[in-house]
Amino acid sequence: MTIIYALIIGGVFGFVLDRIGATNPQYIIKMLNLTNLHLAKAILLAIGVASILMFLGQMLGLVDVAHMSVKAAEIGVFVGGILLGIGWAIAGFCPGTGVAAAATGRKDALFFIAGGLLGAAAYMATYPAAKAMGLMAKIGGGKVTLGTVPGAKYDGLTAIPGDVLGIVLGIVFVIVAFALPDRLSGSAAGATQPAE
Numbered sequence: 583m584t585i586i587y588a589l590i591i592g593g594v595f596g597f598v599l600d601r602i603g604a605t606n607p608q609y610i611i612k613m614l615n616l617t618n619l620h621l622a623k624a625i626l627l628a629i630g631v632a633s634i635l636m637f638l639g640q641m642l643g644l645v646d647v648a649h650m651s652v653k654a655a656e657i658g659v660f661v662g663g664i665l666l667g668i669g670w671a672i673a674g675f676c677p678g679t680g681v682a683a684a685a686t687g688r689k690d691a692l693f694f695i696a697g698g699l700l701g702a703a704a705y706m707a708t709y710p711a712a713k714a715m716g717l718m719a720k721i722g723g724g725k726v727t728l729g730t731v732p733g734a735k736y737d738g739l740t741a742i743p744g745d746v747l748g749i750v751l752g753i754v755f756v757i758v759a760f761a762l763p764d765r766l767s768g769s770a771a772g773a774t775q776p777a778e
Contacts, residue, residue: 595678599679599682600682600683600686603620603621604621604624604679604682605679605682605683605686605691606674606683607673607674607675607683607690608674609621610674610675610676610679611671611674614670614671615767616765616766616767617766617767618764618765619764619766620764622762623759623760623762624759626755626758626759627755627756627759627760629752629755630751630752630753630754630756630757630759632752633748633749633751633752633755634749634753634756636748637744637745637746637749637752638749640731640748641745641746641749647731647733647734648733648735650731650734650736652726652736653725654720655720655721655722655725655726656717656718656719656720656721656724657716657719657721658712658717658718660721661717669701673690675691675694677698680694680695681695722739723737725737726738726739727744728740728742728744728747729742729745729746729747729748730742730743730744731743731744731745732744732745
């Protein structure tokens with residue numbers, strides 16, 4: 583049943599990604615060059631609402647904290663994040679949007695997925711060298727959270743209750759999503775006007 587649930591949730595997620603324009607590289611590029619922030623607003627809203635629901639669910643006992651997974655803070659994670667961001671800006675896809683775009687029939691997304699798989703293979707082949715260079719060194723104790731979540735197996739960097747912090751940050755994300763203008767650069771006022 584787990585596989586069936588995963589396929590259903592993945593299909594719905596891919597459908598939503600396509601409906602908000604995240605499977606179109608032009609929307610991604612416009613978001614990254616700040617000329618169309620509709621997609622950024624949708625992402626911020628989704629993260630904010632999910633954060634509020636998840637941490638409120640934890641506080642009410644509806645979400646089991648044991649299911650929370652935290653990625654270890656390592657130097658290599660930050661390097662990988664930078665590489666992912668560069669690839670996202672160049673290709674106009676991230677891993678999730680690339681797969682969803684391929685499902686819509688975009689051939690360029692297939693090349694993106696192939697490149698991602700080659701990159702993963704290159705990482706596996708060079709892992710021992712990356713580890714020897716210190717890229718897998720833990721930062722801040724490795725698996726930590728900003729706030730301390732009661733019942734979690736991860737340490738908190740601060741004594742602030744993690745579930746409260748998660749709700750507050752979620753609310754901030756929602757507010758920012760609604761407060762952001764439609765564009766930050768290339769405004770209509772700066773566009774070329776026809777001669778009279």
